[in-house]
Amino acid sequence: MNTQARVLEALGEVHDPELDEPITSLGFVTSCEVSPGGDVEILLRLPTPQCAPNFAYLMAADARNVVRRLPDVGRIEVKLEDHYTGEEINAAVARGDGFTGAFPGETDDDQLGALRDLFQRKALVARQARLCEALLAAGLTPEQVTARRVADLPDDADARRCVELRSQLGINCGPDSPAFVAPNGEPVAAHELTLWLRKARLVRTSLDVNGSICRSLLQIRSGRGAELEEVGT
Numbered sequence: 001m002n003t004q005a006r007v008l009e010a011l012g013e014v015h016d017p018e019l020d021e022p023i024t025s026l027g028f029v030t031s032c033e034v035s036p037g038g039d040v041e042i043l044l045r046l047p048t049p050q051c052a053p054n055f056a057y058l059m060a061a062d063a064r065n066v067v068r069r070l071p072d073v074g075r076i077e078v079k080l081e082d083h084y085t086g087e088e089i090n091a092a093v094a095r096g097d098g099f100t101g102a103f104p105g106e107t108d109d110d111q112l113g114a115l116r117d118l119f120q121r122k123a124l125v126a127r128q129a130r131l132c133e134a135l136l137a138a139g140l141t142p143e144q145v146t147a148r149r150v151a152d153l154p155d156d157a158d159a160r161r162c163v164e165l166r167s168q169l170g171i172n173c174g175p176d177s178p179a180f181v182a183p184n185g186e187p188v189a190a191h192e193l194t195l196w197l198r199k200a201r202l203v204r205t206s207l208d209v210n211g212s213i214c215r216s217l218l219q220i221r222s223g224r225g226a227e228l229e230e231v232g233t
Contacts, residue, residue: 003072004034010066011042017058017116019211020123020161026211027218028059030081038074040067045081047217053085054112057102060093082221117169121183124165126207127158128180129200132193142193151175 001009011032012024023029023044031043042063046056064078078093080086085102092102098110109115131153135145150173153159166173171185178187180196188196 002034003038003040003070004032006070007032007034007040007042007067007073010070011063013066014059014062015123016214017055017119019207019214020119020126021211023059023063026214027222030222035074038072040073040076042067042076042078043081044078045218045222046083047214047221049082049084051083053089053103054099054107054115056080056083056085057089057092057099058112058116060089061098064093120165120169122203123207124162124169124171124181125183125200126204127162127165129197129204130158131162132180132197132200136197142190146178146180146188146190146193148179149175150177150179153179 008024008029011029012022014023015021016023016026016028019026028044028046029042030045031041033041035041044060044063046059060078060080064076067073067076067078079090083089088102092099095101099107099112100110132145134154135148136142150163153162163173166181166185169185171181180188180193182188182196
């Protein structure tokens, strides 16, 4: 795998905080260039120039951080294209500053940890909802579903992402830990499953709708309709 391919693979680890989808599959990476000496230049374009600055900062900073972990990489430049706060965010990310480096006085949470935490918990709930629905559709009872352990989950994208999110949130994700948990990490009990799943579906629907809107907006901006339609299938 050459350096550019490794960079793109690393960028696949960066998720839109609100949508919990990789920026690569969403089509936010408009170019990725690697020089013969290993210098990397990444251009990001979000669905609209008015995307929230905190979300835009997180994606740009995360992109730089995942690429920094790669061996044989030199200077890294991540730039937001055509964003109304792009100049401030690009400068802060280049300096290695937190969010307050771009927007002094806007927040005391320099790394936006509380915001990231909030949306990671929403993403965990939404992905668990899909897994839970599949088990119920297969004929399992609420008691059987809530008795499942992490080791019992299928080896698919939703289950892997759930484990990853739980690890990032500090929620036990060992093989013997409960497969389905509330946002605070407490196991979901059988008698709570119906209400929990009803609320989880609302969260999932919101994420799905927002993701569809983002793809449509980006399609309009970039004219990359065929590519994004393929990604969304």
